[in-house]
Amino acid sequence: MLPLVSAGKLGDERISLLFTGVWSLWNNGMYSLAILVFLCGGLLPFTLLATLTVLHASSRLGWQKTDFPHLFRVARILQHWAIPEVQVLAVLVALMKLGSIVEVTIGPGFWCYCAMAFSLLIAQHNFDFGSAATIPSTSGSDTVPSQ
Amino acid sequence: MSLHFSRGTFKSTSTAAALALAAAVMLVLANLLPILSTETSGNNRSDTIFSGVVELWREGLWVIAIIVFTASILIPVLKLVGLGWLLLNARHGISVDSRHLTRIYATLDFIGRWSMLDVFLATFLTGLVQFGEFSTVTPRGGIVAFATAVVLTVLATQAFDPRLLWRTTQSSPA
Numbered sequence: 001m002l003p004l005v006s007a008g009k010l011g012d013e014r015i016s017l018l019f020t021g022v023w024s025l026w027n028n029g030m031y032s033l034a035i036l037v038f039l040c041g042g043l044l045p046f047t048l049l050a051t052l053t054v055l056h057a058s059s060r061l062g063w064q065k066t067d068f069p070h071l072f073r074v075a076r077i078l079q080h081w082a083i084p085e086v087q088v089l090a091v092l093v094a095l096m097k098l099g100s101i102v103e104v105t106i107g108p109g110f111w112c113y114c115a116m117a118f119s120l121l122i123a124q125h126n127f128d129f130g131s132a133a134t135i136p137s138t139s140g141s142d143t144v145p146s147q
Numbered sequence: 148m149s150l151h152f153s154r155g156t157f158k159s160t161s162t163a164a165a166l167a168l169a170a171a172v173m174l175v176l177a178n179l180l181p182i183l184s185t186e187t188s189g190n191n192r193s194d195t196i197f198s199g200v201v202e203l204w205r206e207g208l209w210v211i212a213i214i215v216f217t218a219s220i221l222i223p224v225l226k227l228v229g230l231g232w233l234l235l236n237a238r239h240g241i242s243v244d245s246r247h248l249t250r251i252y253a254t255l256d257f258i259g260r261w262s263m264l265d266v267f268l269a270t271f272l273t274g275l276v277q278f279g280e281f282s283t284v285t286p287r288g289g290i291v292a293f294a295t296a297v298v299l300t301v302l303a304t305q306a307f308d309p310r311l312l313w314r315t316t317q318s319s320p321a
Contacts, residue, residue, distance in 0.1 A: 021274030025286060028273070033291050036298065037270045040263060080301060083260045090267030093211050094275070097203065101282070 044082040045120055051075045052123045079124060084117035159308045160237050166303035167230050173296035174223055180289030183269055187282045195289060196220060196265065218264035219293070226262070226300050229255045230307065237311040248312040252304075259301050266294045 019042060025034040051074055095104050181193035194202065196219050203212035229251055236248055269290045276284040 021270035021272075024273045024277065025270055028286055030286055030291055033266070033270070033286070033294050036294055037266060041267060041270075080256075080260070080305065083263055086260055086263050087267045089214070089261075090264050091271055093214060093264070094268055094271045096208060096211050098272075098276070100206065102276075 040081055040083050041087040044078055045084040045116065048075060048078040048082040049116065049120050049123065051078065052120075052127055055127070056123070075127070082120065084113065084120060088114055088117050159306060159311060160234050163230070163303045163307035164234050166299050166306055167227055167234070170223075170296045170299035170303060171227050173292050173299060174227070177289050177293035177296055178220075180292060181287045182265070182289035182293060183272065184285050184287055185276075185282070186285075193287065196293065215265065215268070218261045222258050222262045223296060223300060226255050226259055226304075230300070230303055233307065233312065237307070245313045249309055252307070252309045252312065256304050259297070259304060262297045262300075263294075266290060266297065 019038065022034045022038045022042070025037065051071055055071055055075060091110065095106070098104050178196055181195050182199070184191060184193040186192075200212050200216045200220070203215060233248060233252060233255075236243060269286055272284045273286050276282055
């Protein structure tokens, strides 16, 4: 993992990775919060991106959407909890807030994260979640034509 | 009056109402308790959500103050009020245009995620600002209450079935 942001004050430089904040929450005894932030800002966005990739690829290859009813439901649930764009805004706000006090430099990790958040937004935008609602949750008995 | 509705209606609205009520309680707690304490060169100060916004405003960071205020105070309150109104409509069938209500539901669903901003912000600051004796940020109980409130509002929105907004206006007993 690349450094997200590094901040220096009076020669004391500190590099923050994506999960540094999560780790320090954990160390402060706030386990539930650490897990929540880890899920919403880290794990779930990547999972959602991977799920959408598989679903897109499968419809390109001409497979039936009903082959993956579970993946569809996973994607639909995840879109509520995967919120990397909020994380990006939070980092920007923090940078402006800290900018007046310490010297802050944006690292390559932040740009990678931004790119991930942006591509996830585009993927979600092009993905028709509504069609997932027509898929029966128990079995794939009726056929939904693939795009 | 609830005799006119199927059991599904009652279950969906009462689950959503319970979650929304719990979220409201947590939100009040979150605004009373400090969310972060900052120690700078021996000076220790605790910030609540609101005092953090005021501090940003005083430092001249107006744009950020407005963003944080919107995400942390305005959106959660709007969302709970909106959800409460939708629940009232779904249960008692107050005759308001269903399409209008559904649009409100979609908006609530969309804006809810942005209130997580303060949680990410607190996490990020905690991780980054650890300069030993110069400056240290420690998370406090309020942020946990706030995160709980946000999660509960998201769950409440999901528990609510927007289809009820259409059914009840048609079979409204009143």
